[in-house]
Amino acid sequence: EAQVTQNPRYLITVTGKKLTVTCSQNMNHEYMSWYRQDPGLGLRQIYYSMNVEVTDKGDVPEGYKVSRKEKRNFPLILESPSPNQTSLYFCASSFRAPLAGELFFGEGSRLTVL
Amino acid sequence: QQPVQSPQAVILREGEDAVINCSSSKALYSVHWYRQKHGEAPVFLMILLKGGEQKGHEKISASFNEKKQQSSLYLTASQLSYSGTYFCGTEGGGADGLTFGKGTHLIIQP
Numbered sequence: 001e002a003q004v005t006q007n008p009r010y011l012i013t014v015t016g017k018k019l020t021v022t023c024s025q026n027m028n029h030e031y032m033s034w035y036r037q038d039p040g041l042g043l044r045q046i047y048y049s050m051n052v053e054v055t056d057k058g059d060v061p062e063g064y065k066v067s068r069k070e071k072r073n074f075p076l077i078l079e080s081p082s083p084n085q086t087s088l089y090f091c092a093s094s095f096r097a098p099l100a101g102e103l104f105f106g107e108g109s110r111l112t113v114l
Numbered sequence: 115q116q117p118v119q120s121p122q123a124v125i126l127r128e129g130e131d132a133v134i135n136c137s138s139s140k141a142l143y144s145v146h147w148y149r150q151k152h153g154e155a156p157v158f159l160m161i162l163l164k165g166g167e168q169k170g171h172e173k174i175s176a177s178f179n180e181k182k183q184q185s186s187l188y189l190t191a192s193q194l195s196y197s198g199t200y201f202c203g204t205e206g207g208g209a210d211g212l213t214f215g216k217g218t219h220l221i222i223q224p
Contacts, residue, residue, distance in 0.1 A: 027144070033211050038190060041214065042201060042216035043203075043214040045211055045213060045214075048210070090155060090156070097211060099193040103158065103203070108154075
């Protein structure tokens, strides 16, 4: 089954404790991205990657890191999480960019930073 | 820069029509429309490409005015299942991914 898989789905952590949210797709997609969703703000892009070893900042990259060492994986790293990073995170992928087709979303990861 | 969606929220009776608008300040390569149910991931509805035609999907269709950098989503004879939050996503053609609007909340009442 074609899918984007995120882990963990739910996480409660404390300020400053490094964490990684993993994202994996099995569709051989070149393009992958991370969004955060907050009430009233819609989906805001954090980072995106057009292919292996190529990553770029989105609209809200502060406090986040990513890597793209393999085509299928695109982990989101929070080196020192803060409460303002409490949010719902979505990983998404597409065949390529510019996007001539659908963006496939993972199920989301709800993160709470205390 | 986020595209601007209007209205922010709509409440309809089943069977009524709705229009959701999306406007961008930059030249667009494509416009996407997604629907999100509460607690779920966004689901793709359709994409409109620069130079392309109006798209349709059952009773949901959309248009793209490239010159005005605007798109509209049309929901005809709305059903209860149409309830959710609708997002437009715009792409400028620079391979920088989709920038989404803040969403339009659609509530369909019986």
